[in-house]
Amino acid sequence: MSESLLKVEGLCAGYGRVPVIRDVSLSVAAGEVVTLIGANGAGKSTLLKAISGLIKPTAGTVIFDGLDVTGTPPERLVRQGLALVPEGRMLFGPMSVHENLLLGGHTQTPEGVRGALERVHTLFPVLAERSSQAAATLSGGEQQMLAVGRALMSSPRLLLLDEPSLGLAPKVIADIFAVLDGLRAEGLAILLVEQDARLALRHSDRGLVMRAGHVALEGTASELISNDDIRLIYLGAWHGEE
Amino acid sequence: MGSAELLQFAVAGLKNGSIYALVALGFTLVFGSTGIINFAQGEFFMLGGMLAVFFVKLGLPLPLAVVAGVLATAVVGLAFERVALRPRRDSGPLALIIITIGGSMVLRSLSRHAFGGNELSLPAFTEGASIVVAGAAIERQALWVWGLTIVAVAGLSWLYSKTRFGRSMRACSLSHEASRLMGIDTARIVMVSFGLAAVLGALAGVVVAPLTQTSFNVGARIGLKGFAAAILGGLGNPIAAVVGGLALGLVESMSIAFISSTYKDVIALVLLLVVLFVRPEGILGRATREKV
Numbered sequence: 426m427s428e429s430l431l432k433v434e435g436l437c438a439g440y441g442r443v444p445v446i447r448d449v450s451l452s453v454a455a456g457e458v459v460t461l462i463g464a465n466g467a468g469k470s471t472l473l474k475a476i477s478g479l480i481k482p483t484a485g486t487v488i489f490d491g492l493d494v495t496g497t498p499p500e501r502l503v504r505q506g507l508a509l510v511p512e513g514r515m516l517f518g519p520m521s522v523h524e525n526l527l528l529g530g531h532t533q534t535p536e537g538v539r540g541a542l543e544r545v546h547t548l549f550p551v552l553a554e555r556s557s558q559a560a561a562t563l564s565g566g567e568q569q570m571l572a573v574g575r576a577l578m579s580s581p582r583l584l585l586l587d588e589p590s591l592g593l594a595p596k597v598i599a600d601i602f603a604v605l606d607g608l609r610a611e612g613l614a615i616l617l618v619e620q621d622a623r624l625a626l627r628h629s630d631r632g633l634v635m636r637a638g639h640v641a642l643e644g645t646a647s648e649l650i651s652n653d654d655i656r657l658i659y660l661g662a663w664h665g666e667e
Numbered sequence: 668m669g670s671a672e673l674l675q676f677a678v679a680g681l682k683n684g685s686i687y688a689l690v691a692l693g694f695t696l697v698f699g700s701t702g703i704i705n706f707a708q709g710e711f712f713m714l715g716g717m718l719a720v721f722f723v724k725l726g727l728p729l730p731l732a733v734v735a736g737v738l739a740t741a742v743v744g745l746a747f748e749r750v751a752l753r754p755r756r757d758s759g760p761l762a763l764i765i766i767t768i769g770g771s772m773v774l775r776s777l778s779r780h781a782f783g784g785n786e787l788s789l790p791a792f793t794e795g796a797s798i799v800v801a802g803a804a805i806e807r808q809a810l811w812v813w814g815l816t817i818v819a820v821a822g823l824s825w826l827y828s829k830t831r832f833g834r835s836m837r838a839c840s841l842s843h844e845a846s847r848l849m850g851i852d853t854a855r856i857v858m859v860s861f862g863l864a865a866v867l868g869a870l871a872g873v874v875v876a877p878l879t880q881t882s883f884n885v886g887a888r889i890g891l892k893g894f895a896a897a898i899l900g901g902l903g904n905p906i907a908a909v910v911g912g913l914a915l916g917l918v919e920s921m922s923i924a925f926i927s928s929t930y931k932d933v934i935a936l937v938l939l940l941v942v943l944f945v946r947p948e949g950i951l952g953r954a955t956r957e958k959v
Contacts, residue, residue: 532850
């Protein structure tokens with residue numbers, strides 16, 4: 426494997442004095458898609474927040490692109506090429522789709538914004554159609570596209586994605602994952618948190634299983650898909666496939 | 668009551684109302700970026716007038732003294748945020764609000780020590796007799812009040828809606844967390860919003876000083892009025908702050924005309940209470956229970 430773009434070692438973090446994740450280590454290589462699987466409360470979102478700087482880790486290190494960025498605030502990290510699509514999307518609801526995208530490009534030069542805007546409109550044509558509409562009035566799927574598009578406006582090299590499929594119809598989920606595949610083909614590295622583990626693993630290179638705040642298991646996507654325990658617990662064997 | 672008299676009261680109401688509007692805009696700006704009420708806003712008003720008088724006494728020509736007074740107050744506003752509030756920004760809104768109350772007391776006392784306890788006056792910006800329109804006399808300084816209010820409001824709405832910085836301010840007022848993820852330096856936005864609030868307060872203080880005189884203790888009363896105006900309009904919306912300010916000024920003035928000047932302040936506060944009971948989101952405010 427090539428050199429890691431993101432390298433997390435022994436990371437601990439939580440809220441107040443309550444630790445949520447402990448001693449988490451993982452790495453994401455340039456252009457690689459890695460999925461975090463785990464039950465609700467396993468610490469997946471907390472891990473993404475700690476990597477992106479929204480919460481300060483209490484121990485451990487985060488190395489991004491060869492630099493120690495542990496505890497670096499998100500407004501600085503996004504300049505270095507790390508963007509987070511947060512849990513619940515956090516769109517600027519009363520502001521227009523266009524303004525949301527411009528805010529996503531806050532760190533970019535005017536030319537950079539123009540280029541990124543064109544790219545996002547090509548990836549999600551619906552965002553161009555809804556340009557002047559308030560973000561809050563979009564459908565759930567369109568909102569998720571806007572959240573991803575907004576993060577892409579900063580031209581990141583690593584995208585952290587928290588539950589992009591949450592609450593969306595299967596057709597919309599397929600559309601969003603098709604776009605993620607396209608981004609992966611372009612060489613964007615993605616660290617993905619996803620409830621629908623089977624779906625996510627099908628679009629990933631590797632996966633990590635989190636349990637009670639630490640990494641319980643990791644492997645290539647195909648290993649995890651064929652692992653019996655994983656299948657039973659996280660991949661929803663009751664879906665009746667196979 | 669004749670129409671000329673009524674017009675005279677309306678003029679006075681709109682004049683005071685513009686001042687309330689400027690102060691209310693200061694409240695709105697800080698509330699937007701921080702979610703707190705800055706109870707030192709009235710002291711920015713006081714400092715604007717007092718510092719302009721000070722600069723005139725130093726020998727500066729009036730226009731320069733006015734600009735210097737406003738700019739110096741802006742520096743105080745920026746420093747106030749940086750020194751008193753930012754170190755405590757994780758302590759929650761209540762602690763921050765109490766710090767602004769403490770800050771207002773400190774600024775008032777410092778002003779008294781620096782400039783004395785007397786009433787001070789500033790010369791009118793333009794010499795000359797009042798202008799008579801349809802039987803109502805309008806002081807030239809009142810034209811300055813309106814002119815500067817219009818310029819300030821227009822400038823602020825341009826900043827808000829047309830500039831990258833204004834867009835960041837609006838984003839910040841919706842969510843600090845999401846704004847930071849965009850790469851916006853929210854700490855800087857908060858500091859600048861205090862600076863702008865200080866400019867607006869100082870502008871109001873300096874433009875009204877020739878009409879009313881000023882002293883170290885004028886801040887508390889005007890702060891209350893500006894706060895009432897901001898609530899009346901609906902906190903968080905600049906246009907609403909202006910509407911709230913003008914409405915408050917007119918109601919006060921009409922209560923003097925039709926009831927008694929004794930009850931002027933009482934009526935303003937009763938109006939505030941009624942609005943809070945009946946329509947807590949303000950005249951133009953959106954209900955916070957928004958549909959998602």
